[in-house]
Amino acid sequence: MGILDGVKVIDFTHAYAGPFCSLNLADYGAEVIKVERIDGGDQARTWGPFKNEYSAYYASFNRGKKSITLDIASPEGKEIIFNLVKDADIVCSNFKAGTLEKYGIGYDDMKKIKPDIIYASISGFGTEGFLSKFAAYDNVIQAISGVMDVNGFPEKGPTKIGPAIGDSYSGLILYLGIFIAYYHRLRTGRGQKVDVTMLGSLYTLLEYPILEYTNKGNVISRTGNTSHYCAPADTYKVKDGYIALTVRNDAMWETFCKKMSLLPLLEEKDFQTNENRVANKQRLKEILLPIFAEKTMGEMEALFSDTDIPLSAVIDIVKSLEDPHLVARKMVIEVNDPVIGPLKLVGNPMKLSENQPILDIPSPTLGEHTSDILLSLGYTEDEIKQYKENKVV
Numbered sequence: 001m002g003i004l005d006g007v008k009v010i011d012f013t014h015a016y017a018g019p020f021c022s023l024n025l026a027d028y029g030a031e032v033i034k035v036e037r038i039d040g041g042d043q044a045r046t047w048g049p050f051k052n053e054y055s056a057y058y059a060s061f062n063r064g065k066k067s068i069t070l071d072i073a074s075p076e077g078k079e080i081i082f083n084l085v086k087d088a089d090i091v092c093s094n095f096k097a098g099t100l101e102k103y104g105i106g107y108d109d110m111k112k113i114k115p116d117i118i119y120a121s122i123s124g125f126g127t128e129g130f131l132s133k134f135a136a137y138d139n140v141i142q143a144i145s146g147v148m149d150v151n152g153f154p155e156k157g158p159t160k161i162g163p164a165i166g167d168s169y170s171g172l173i174l175y176l177g178i179f180i181a182y183y184h185r186l187r188t189g190r191g192q193k194v195d196v197t198m199l200g201s202l203y204t205l206l207e208y209p210i211l212e213y214t215n216k217g218n219v220i221s222r223t224g225n226t227s228h229y230c231a232p233a234d235t236y237k238v239k240d241g242y243i244a245l246t247v248r249n250d251a252m253w254e255t256f257c258k259k260m261s262l263l264p265l266l267e268e269k270d271f272q273t274n275e276n277r278v279a280n281k282q283r284l285k286e287i288l289l290p291i292f293a294e295k296t297m298g299e300m301e302a303l304f305s306d307t308d309i310p311l312s313a314v315i316d317i318v319k320s321l322e323d324p325h326l327v328a329r330k331m332v333i334e335v336n337d338p339v340i341g342p343l344k345l346v347g348n349p350m351k352l353s354e355n356q357p358i359l360d361i362p363s364p365t366l367g368e369h370t371s372d373i374l375l376s377l378g379y380t381e382d383e384i385k386q387y388k389e390n391k392v393v
Helices: 019-025 056-061 075-086 107-113 138-145 165-188 199-202 207-216 250-259 263-267 274-279 279-294 295-304 324-328 370-376 381-389
Strands: 008-011 030-037 066-069 090-093 118-123 192-196 233-238 242-244 311-313 332-337 341-346
Touching: 008 019, 008 075, 019 030, 019 056, 019 090, 019 165, 056 341, 066 165, 066 370, 075 107, 075 263, 090 165, 107 118, 118 165, 138 165, 138 199, 165 192, 165 199, 192 199, 233 279, 233 295, 242 295, 250 263, 250 274, 274 279, 332 381, 370 381
Parallel strands: 008 030, 008 090, 030 066, 090 118, 118 192
Antiparallel strands: 233 242, 242 311, 332 341
16 A cells, blocks of 8 residues: 555546656555547557567566556547546546546546545647647757757767657656646545646756856757866776766865876866866876776776766666665665566665555556446446446546
């Protein structure tokens, strides 16, 4: 039993952004009823990687949920949706703006059935502006938000951030919005619509490029792994891989030079202050590269383990899954999926002393809970059989 036990969520989300939000609700005990298309369900079910012909991608972001297949365009399907909403707390959607409204099951329709419903929606661009009619995927959002322009190296073109941050971050913003709306409902008894866009979510991440331009007129673009504000701060090649480190201030610089046996650099005017080091960071990097190249990742980590200088080996996915700190924090979990079998997944990063997440319930097979959900709504076995024959469910 989780802290959200008794909270009912009707989940129209698909792909990544919306399911990432409702996954977090399910982790803390909410009953998440995922409404899927009869002909294939959530599009993420077709996304690899696959094991036993089942999508590990889908399994990763839909654990702990229930699945009902439904033709939302049919009158009977619409009726079932309204029956689901009658005793629900939250509705989640990440369709393009206006999609559910087209079927007569948008926010205005649902609040007639359940006045205090919280209707939480993610879309690429929202309902206002000429872009609202377009669907969006992560790479497009990274491009139009400006994030892609500031990511990568100056001598190369714009670079997409590897993970689909446009989806995951906007999913977390919706998650936060839902909790604010739920708290508001507890205090006032009133529901509301929560409207989050992928574009708006990513735009909020552009802290220093926007601040530099609006305050100083400086246009900041791609600078690779370096920092605009301190040096050395970069990623460096060592014998067996790469390390990342940041020397944030002059006190750290003194410690760095002592640990690396580079005391003569403390006397060089070009490197005596952080401002000077930033201005001469390329020359400083050229001095440091051959020195770092003689050391291993482990040697560098050990050398700075008793300092306050942030330094880490750049680890790959294989190492991350065995990383003792991530394992200790339960960020690597194992779920026994009925189709895939034992499956390693990413855990929940929120650690509450009084409320533990529920992480051991696998994702549902397509329509797995359809009959059970309809029976709980008062439909008879004969009605359910008829609906299945007529492809309503």
